[in-house]
Amino acid sequence: MGSVRPEKPVVGYAARDASGVLAPYRYTLRQTGPEDVLMKVLYCGICHTDLHQTRNHLGMSNYPMVPGHEVVGEVVEVGSDVSKFRAGDIVGAGVIVGCCRNCGQCKANIEQYCNKRIWSYNDVYTDGRPTRGGFASAMIVDQKFVARIPAGLAPEQAAPLLCAGLTVYSPLKHFGLTAGGLKGGILGLGGVGHMGVKIAKAMGHHVTVISSSDKKREEAVEHLGADAYLVSSDEGAMASAAAAAEGMDYIIDTVPVAHPLEPYLALLKVDGKLIMMGVISEPLKFVTPTIMLGRKSITGSFIGSMAETEEMLEFCEKQRLSSTIELKKCVGCKKNQAATCHQRNAFIPNNAEHHQ
């Protein structure tokens, strides 16, 4: 006998092609299984990966696609084997909603590197259905991939932490870059970059924002608390920074398009790390002396684990860190109440019933 719970009809916003346009799309969620958490979506951040995926930048997009992987919701129903969450809890889900649980990576609690990871959208779930993300009225997620949003974090502020926040927190922890006094660079001041500044500052780092223009100087220095600001096209300023006695311990590179690496490698100190975050499907170039003469590393990192998600959320609560967001009302309900701020967009689909 299967579950007697019915499948839940939902409305989401789907890309039907690579144009980048999203429009209402109706579908059903699977029945709430024993390990499942059904959540009403309250807020969902917009990550540049949503743009890459909806626009088929990676050549792997399947349509219709309901994006969204910075999801905060209220638990509506839990499966029989779920004890950690109950109806009414405020929870979050991110980029990954499944893994094999048996491989070395899964056993080491770095399930984001499992070769059988299941993405929260544009993938196929264990039941053979397409996965659909958080630009929707509701989502069902296995409890392993659900995190509790701490009471001290506003739900809408928490949404971008589930990808952008985690994406910078994880490599700083993994590469041992958490000590106070380190010198860090944040290349690209968008969703991931602005969380990079906040988290690195909270760790006590000296933070330099490296941006493509002068437009975000005030944002970086006055609002986010960056210690220095470099415009990447200002060759004089870049050369002076590279010649500075002490270089940077790390640079978190969030640029989402192909770009030269050598100007940034030049800013690193001996043993410094250029940590690539951007999803770039073209080859990047550099000449080897730029890393050899300083034993520098170019590395990458992919989101973070569920254990790190919980740790990062606690860190943000403790440090009173939040994301900087722009709230957008659901486009479908026509009540456009855009409010406040800069940098990030939050998509608010909890009015999706309006369209049913």
Ligand SMILES: NC(=O)C1=CN([C@@H]2O[C@H](COP(=O)(O)OP(=O)(O)OC[C@H]3O[C@@H](n4cnc5c(N)ncnc54)[C@H](OP(=O)(O)O)[C@@H]3O)[C@@H](O)[C@H]2O)C=CC1
């Ligand atoms: N590795 C991982 O696990 C993750 C990877 N990503 C990837 O990281 C990248 C950044 O994501 P996110 O921060 O959400 O993106 P945003 O669009 O919010 O920010 C990217 C920033 O890069 C800079 N930039 C420089 N050149 C360009 C360009 N040609 N087009 C757009 N931006 C440019 C801009 O900063 P400025 O104006 O300061 O120059 C911009 O604000 C994406 O490729 C995304 O897919 C995202 C999350 C997780």
Ligand SMILES: O=C/C=C/c1ccc(O)c(O)c1
């Ligand atoms: O935003 C989160 C996802 C990041 C991501 C990283 C690497 C990759 O190949 C992707 O398709 C997405």
Ligand SMILES: [Zn+2]
């Ligand atoms: Zn993301």
Ligand SMILES: [Zn+2]
């Ligand atoms: Zn695995």
